[in-house]
Amino acid sequence: MIIGIGNDLCNIERIARSLDRFGERFEQRCFTEGEIRKARKRMRTAETYAKRFAAKEACAKALGTGVPRRGVHWKHIEVVNLRSGQPTLRLTAGAAVRLAEMLPPKHIAQIHLTMTDDFPWAEAQVIIEAMPEGNH
Numbered sequence: 001m002i003i004g005i006g007n008d009l010c011n012i013e014r015i016a017r018s019l020d021r022f023g024e025r026f027e028q029r030c031f032t033e034g035e036i037r038k039a040r041k042r043m044r045t046a047e048t049y050a051k052r053f054a055a056k057e058a059c060a061k062a063l064g065t066g067v068p069r070r071g072v073h074w075k076h077i078e079v080v081n082l083r084s085g086q087p088t089l090r091l092t093a094g095a096a097v098r099l100a101e102m103l104p105p106k107h108i109a110q111i112h113l114t115m116t117d118d119f120p121w122a123e124a125q126v127i128i129e130a131m132p133e134g135n136h
């Protein structure tokens with residue numbers, strides 16, 4: 001059963017400007033160590049961050065909270081790529097608490113994420129699914 005959906009568009013030029021102006025302070029405030037490592041080693045650093053920024057906003061919408069709000073902060077929502085390249089979301093701290101609150105009893109969450117970019121836009125969509133325990 002789907003219990004949350006969210007999408008977001010992020011302007012890549014805005015992210016590039018934040019990187020120029022605030023550099024590491026911006027990176028550290030919004031992104032996890034893993035996200036920073038991935039973005040810095042890419043040529044398209046701003047695009048990589050913009051997709052992840054959009055993913056965090058989309059996830060916050062799916063959680064029904066917004067960021068930073070109700071104990072949910074940017075770094076509590078992390079994009080982690082599988083070996084295939086497929087992106088997934090790892091929720092910690094306030095975001096994980098909010099997710100647990102949304103789940104019906106005896107259900108676990110499966111979070112689906114897809115992202116793309118086409119300058120100047122990056123886009124992400126998130127679907128949160130509740131699956132009966134032991135039935136997945």
Ligand SMILES: CC(C)(COP(=O)(O)OP(=O)(O)OC[C@H]1O[C@@H](n2cnc3c(N)ncnc32)[C@H](O)[C@@H]1OP(=O)(O)O)[C@@H](O)C(=O)NCCC(=O)NCCS
Nearest residue numbers: 047048051052079081083084085086087114115116117118
């Ligand atoms: C997945 C694929 C369709 C993406 O197409 P694209 O038009 O180049 O990419 P887009 O800019 O629209 O999207 C890029 C995002 O797609 C997502 N993506 C990458 N691989 C994916 C996969 N196997 N499944 C789902 N999503 C994937 C990622 O989130 C990526 O952004 P990120 O690397 O910053 O996390 C394309 O790369 C592909 O067909 N790959 C084949 C598998 C492959 O080459 N794997 C290499 C690693 S083993």
